[in-house]
Amino acid sequence: PGGDAGQGSDLRYNMEISLEDAFRGKKTEIRVPTSVPCDACKGTGSEGGAAPVTCATCQGHGRVRSQSGFFTVERTCPACHGQGRVIHDPCRVCGGGGRTQKVKKLATTIPAGVENGTRIRLAGEGEAGLRGAQPGDLYLFLAIRPHELFQRDGANLYCKATIPMTRAALGGSIDVPTIDGKRAKVNIPAGTQNSQQFRLSGMGMTILGSRSRGDMFVRVAVETPIKLTGRQKELLREFEATGDHKTHSPEANGFFNKVKELWEELKD
Numbered sequence: 135p136g137g138d139a140g141q142g143s144d145l146r147y148n149m150e151i152s153l154e155d156a157f158r159g160k161k162t163e164i165r166v167p168t169s170v171p172c173d174a175c176k177g178t179g180s181e182g183g184a185a186p187v188t189c190a191t192c193q194g195h196g197r198v199r200s201q202s203g204f205f206t207v208e209r210t211c212p213a214c215h216g217q218g219r220v221i222h223d224p225c226r227v228c229g230g231g232g233r234t235q236k237v238k239k240l241a242t243t244i245p246a247g248v249e250n251g252t253r254i255r256l257a258g259e260g261e262a263g264l265r266g267a268q269p270g271d272l273y274l275f276l277a278i279r280p281h282e283l284f285q286r287d288g289a290n291l292y293c294k295a296t297i298p299m300t301r302a303a304l305g306g307s308i309d310v311p312t313i314d315g316k317r318a319k320v321n322i323p324a325g326t327q328n329s330q331q332f333r334l335s336g337m338g339m340t341i342l343g344s345r346s347r348g349d350m351f352v353r354v355a356v357e358t359p360i361k362l363t364g365r366q367k368e369l370l371r372e373f374e375a376t377g378d379h380k381t382h383s384p385e386a387n388g389f390f391n392k393v394k395e396l397w398e399e400l401k402d
């Protein structure tokens with residue numbers, strides 16, 4: 135009787151977490167202003183906790199019918215507002231609604247590997263229903279804050295590392311931070327080009343519901359040295375004079391040859 139009239143509303147709770155939290159997962163407590171069953175009447179809405187009685191107007195159906203010409207019109211019972219039950223002596227604390235306002239504390243676990251925009255449903259943790267009716271659900275909407283260093287694409291992480299020209303030319307290694315708070319070594323082979331990408335297998339985000347991780351990709355940016363001293367300029371000029379472009383800078387060499395050809399063609 136009464137159907138689901140008076141069911142509590144669903145609630146939405148927006149939560150922002152860091153990329154590190156999304157990687158590790160997180161146990162957290164949230165505080166939600168909501169309505170909870172009234173303590174004084176145990177949610178019944180009736181003073182002293184006496185159970186509500188069946189509404190005499192609608193016999194507990196919550197709806198009443200009246201004849202209008204050929205039609206039978208059905209509408210919500212005006213005596214019980216569709217509840218099917220009435221209270222003779224309403225609770226003085228909640229005014230008969232059976233619920234009061236409260237900031238509810240809820241412990242919840244954010245699983246490792248969650249994506250931005252993930253919705254977590256906490257069944258029955260929404261607003262309390264009217265006089266003991268079914269409560270609503272609470273939906274936790276997760277937003278992941280942008281990270282200073284990492285961009286995420288699913289289980290993979292992307293970051294940029296700037297290296298000096300000499301390191302790119304001679305080779306070596308660099309240390310990069312990882313999402314688990316540690317560091318990883320990236321080997322830079324001699325002759326590494328600007329924008330070249332290196333893959334660190336299994337160093338990405340946690341994959342939701344598993345123990346494995348995605349990959350991390352490090353894209354290097356090669357920095358051309360600036361504010362050279364006279365001596366450094368001298369060394370670089372000497373460097374330039376010792377070899378030929380065709381061998382040491384094949385890309386640049388190819389480009390300038392192509393350009394030269396174009397100019398030759400224009401002349402004809």
Ligand SMILES: [Zn+2]
Pocket residue numbers: 172173174175176177178179180225226227228229230231232233
């Ligand atoms: Zn009450």
Ligand SMILES: [Zn+2]
Pocket residue numbers: 189190191192193194195196197211212213214215216217218219
């Ligand atoms: Zn009624």
